Amino acid sequence: MIAVIDYNAGNIRSVLYALERIGVEHVLTSDHDVIRAADKVIFPGVGAAESTMKHLNETGLTELIRSLKQPVFGICVGMQLLCSHSEEGDVPCIGVFPERVKRFRPVNGDKVPHMGWNNVKLSANNNWxxxxxxxxxxxxxxxxxxxxGADTVATTEYCGVEYAAMLQKDNFYAAQFHPEKSAAVGEQIIRDFLAVDN
Structure with missing residues (x-):
């Protein structure tokens, strides 16, 4: 069973639809016992770091997520919240990854937010x-x-900055992009996560 963490974030439905397409049994839940008992956990979402961390702290999900031993996949804001600190609201995050979250500074007419298709360049230490x-x-x-940082397993570039497209440390995996909206390549990445065993 795959537990998709329900934490008052936006855009979670697209992840559920992707899992339905793959044919994987899953549940959307904020129940600590259900999350703890799941084979794998997905931590997706869209939202502001400060308000989202406030909700996670108030519901005990911060400590729960940090303590999980099964594979956990953070997507988009889920990846950012697994890091140590975000410039968005100047807020401490969950701290699984020591990397920090920074705001894009537009250059050469680049638009922020970054919306669209960008590549995923795998690093030498990618093993999943x-x-x-x-x-x-x-x-x-x-x-x-x-x-x-040391946990970066894929990079991409925008606004003249090379940044982490994917992270991996111990049983925690993460992607800045939306694999559930990335056609066949995104489905492959989700399947790769579902196949990990640690």
Missing amino acids: VSKEVDNDFCYYVHSYYVET
């Missing part, structure tokens, strides 16, 4: 995403990005 994903394009919607 299929090699055919390398340099393929996925769909991004975000105004903030995660700086690169």
Whole structure:
């Protein structure tokens, strides 16, 4: 069973539809016991870091997510909230990844938020995403990005900045883009996550 964390964030339905297309049993839940007992956990969403972290802290989900031992996949804001700190609201985040979240500073007419298709360049330390994903394009919607660091397993570039497209550390996996909106390549990335065993 895949638990999709329901934490008052937007755009979760698209993740549920993607799991339905793949044919994976899943549940949308904020129940701590259900999340803890799941085989794998997906932490998706769209929203503001400050208000979302307030909700996570008030409901105990921050500590729960940090303590999970099964594979966890953070998507978009889910990835950013797994990091140490966000410039959005100057807020401490869950802290699974030590990387920090920063705001894009537009250059050369680049628009913020970044909306559209950008590549995913796999790093040498990637050991969970299929090699055919390398340099393929996925769909991004975000105004903030995660700086690169030791946990970066894929990068991309926007506003003249190379940043983390994907992170992985221990049992935590994350993507800045929306795999559920990224056609066949996104479905492959979701399947790659569902196949991990740690």
